[in-house]
Amino acid sequence: MANIQEKIAKLFPEATFEESDILLVNIPDAKWHDLAKCLKDELQFDQLVTIVGMDWKEQLGAVYYINCTANNTQISVKVIATGDREKPMLHSVYDVWAVATLFEREVYDFFGIIFINNPDMRRLFLSIDWKGYPLRKDYDDDPALNPVPKENERQEDITYSYVEDEKGKVTKKEVVVFEPNDFVVNIGPQHPATHGVLRFRTAVDGETIKKIDFYSGYIHRGIEKICEGLTYPQTLHFMDRMDYFSGHHYHHGLCIAIEKAAGIEISRRAQVIRVLMDELARIASHCLFLGTYCMDLGATTMLFYTLRVREQILDIMEKTCGARMTFNYGCIGGVMQDLHEDFVKDVKELLAVLPKNIKEYNELFIGNVIAKGRLENIGNLSREDAIAHGVTGPSGRASGWACDVRKTHPYSIYGELDFEEVVYTEGDSMARTKLRIAEMEQSAKIIEQLIDNIPDGEYCVKVPKVIKLPAGRWFQMVEGCRGTFGVYIESDGTTSPFRLKLVPPCLPLAGVVDYITQGHKIADLITIGGSLDYIVPDIDR
């Protein structure tokens, strides 16, 4: 790390450094694009994890979290926007990390920061006529300003780009999304295969896809904004409502971040329980993925075979957590309740039937000749593209990118567990499907190791009634069911977060759909979208 700091300091004398959990580089906007290029090309920081838009009241800006996939070191860069609050500007890094195109749109949507040279400066979640930028600290949330629309929402087929010429003059330019005579099919927001209210405006030529414009925000709830007005324990309850299959993981992530910041040590028992729940939830989620995916492909029967296992897991969860969907199980200091007395017995029953079921899934679907024809070599994503587009989780690992946070940045007790990180290199829909089945086996392996040695102790350690974090910033990643979930907390020393940024794995997954479906058939859009397994509440937050 010191090595990197030296190199950056040598090349960019204007950069200043701050030590927090991850090295932070301060750089003026004028040099930011050069630094980004240098980070990517010379220091191999090839994955942009997230862009956290920030409003520090007197100035706007962004914090970039960047990861090096070769040795999994992380670095963060803080850039202050130029210009006044009317028209703050930053330079885009979309040409360095492809996923920045989406992330920058999100920052623009919430903070109004214009990214110079980004080819698509539309709002990402809010409607195009929305007044104000909601995550700014001086945002006026008077409902009279943004009434519930009674008419259809306005929609544009053009977008805008702010292009900078050699002299540094920025001009607004129109960019066409669809040509006037494109045949645009509107897939979603109400569509059986979008897995939620997501919309793909798809330009097709016959059955062949020319371009997809991904449109989201239909169930945007502003969780990040709401959290700024809540105390830390209250923020936890929103974690179940993003990726509702990874509720345990997201709770886990936010809990670790808060515990790290507050300096709370939790008991071994609580850690084991959390990991057990995470892995059970992972099996349940992958089961549901497989079932709904097969249903998307027309093999309806498979759904019931996979739901059988999922039901069993949900029954286990229900006994301990009291819920089947939004568990609200993790809490600061441990978990909400102790394990149910039947837990060990039920989990062992599950482990006994799981291998048989997995074998059945492989025989029924993966080996089927039609399934092979539909999945193999469809939606190929290379390792480089997966990294550039930030496709993490099972989808990234199917492209040969070992991106499992449980291995790359071990948290909780994952470092001492014996399990394999499944990585395939094909990068097609078939690999993504098979990988999830293989991951179910690995999760079962983890559960097997832990189920007989759940240590005694407190399930929740004593924590102060009022949790106050010291001023500072923390970033924590966990492995959700669909990819890397990140939590960024910036605290000003009060009981509620100054800024809580949640980094969803599904936004890049949905964003990459356009890139890998081009030239495929409409039916392949369903295959590819399904195999990426994005989930919409996670994208929208």
Next chain:
Amino acid sequence: MYDLSLITDWIHNLLSSFMPGWLTTTVECVLIGVGLLLVYALLALFYIYFERKVCAAFQCRLGPNRVGPWGLLQSFADMFKMLIKELITLKHIDRFLFALAPYLVIIASMLSFAVLPWGNGLQVLDFNIGIFFLLAVSSIGVLGILLAGWSSNNKFTLIGALRSGAQMVSYELSIGLSVLTMVAYAGTMSVTGIVAAQEDLWFIFSGHVPAIIAFVIYLIAGTAETNRGPFDLPEAESELTAGYHTEYSGIHFGFFYLAEYLNLFIVSGVATLLFFGGWMPLHIPGWDGFNEVMNYIPSVVWFVGKAIALSFIIIWFKWTFPRLRIDQLLTLEWKYLLPINLFNLVLMVLVIVFGWHF
């Protein structure tokens, strides 16, 4: 074998004994029409129930079990619901064609229904080009589907209709050729003639290898003709919501729904006719006692039973396989089924010419 033409003749004689000839014909037509409609509706209801139960069994479920004993009244309730639902009229559609389309579909399947050999002497239309007529009327259905997709003025329905057009026109070739193979073997196009030719042994057994090949191809193409899984692309739910009939509601949707199930019966019925002897009981040459016993089972039971058994296979396909993609579907037809079929026709001709069959 009990000849049902005795009953029909008796009715005919009874009617003509007190009616002029033209009135007799009219009354008979009405009677038959009502009878056909009734059988049509009842069969459709049965098929809905049957498919639900079969699919439930495959999926480790119970299927309908609340309405009536064993859920038997479930499909009646569903049909009743469909009848009383509102027919939603949409703006921006071609109203005439939109209303016409479901009727075309249902008429096509009803006309094919009339040609089927229901039992010994129980056949509505029987003439020397029966099979030919069947192929002709069943292809009207695709017109209805194309019109439905086009007139709805919706991109999803249009894509569904175009898929359907491509699919049905292609697979009609395979159906036609495998039917042709069997017609060549039977030496007649008349439905009664084909059934009569199978008195000793069903074609699937007597026709040697080419008959088996023709049967397999017919079954695949027939599944595709009925737009059922794994060939249900025109209404691929996860891709096109409901394909060509997305915009339909009430009984107009019901017509598509009914026609789909009845086409399933018709396809299996034609397969029964061509390969499994129509209403002809299972006869094995030399086993006279066995043949006598088989004759005691009524011919209607033979026909319907065989048709339902074949539909079971087609339903099995649907609840087992994932859906094909449009290009794979057309590849299967044009690059595999069609050449095999042509070769099979030649093979069949050789079999007939050299008398290699049983």
